[in-house]
Amino acid sequence: MTGSARPQGGRRYRGRSTDELRAERRQRLLDAALARIGRRGYAGLTIERVCSDARVSTRHFYEHFGSREALLQALFERFTDDTRRIVGEALSSGDGDPMERALGAVAAFVRFALADPARARLAFIETVGVSPDMERRRRDAIGHFVSLIAGAAEQLAERGVLPRRQFHLAAVALVGATNELIVEWLSGDTGLSASQMERAIMDLFRTLIMGARARSGAAP
Known part of the structure; x- marks a missing residue:
């Protein structure tokens, strides 16, 4: 055998x-x-500006992304992958109270989104209306989190924490409310810090859960 093996990656x-x-x-x-x-x-x-900021050539840009929108899609995919991992870890962590675990998952999502305003602006504002393909990706991400919330609510209903019902529309409403509250926070008009906005969103979730319990007489 002659020569030597080339290192992985050339x-x-x-x-x-x-x-x-x-x-x-x-x-x-x-x-x-x-x-x-x-x-x-x-x-x-x-x-051109992104390449200048990143200190790479446009040739190198097109090695990774076919267009400006492809770059946006990659950023959005990174956001959704991170949030799915964070929410999944929160939902599966420990054997504590199921309601607190579900609320902890929501808090983890909100905290991650608000920790970086640029990231939140990307996910909740700048991906809207870009193209049919981008809208499909955005709706798929929303649908994923709707399913997570509805699934968590169904588990709470099985434990007697919430009344038994169809939770899909309620989950859609909660995801939509969370989205709009984050957009309002990004506008700067609320005057709230990220931690204060997180508490406001979590208060909404807790109030709705308490109202559902009270209306049905479900066990606390």
């Missing part, structure tokens, strides 16, 4: 493989795009 530059360099460039493009969307919105996003 040639190395300053100790990093070409695959590692590609991954770093992609990450820089995503981070630069998110920062610019946070400042100027999707309408103010151009490939």
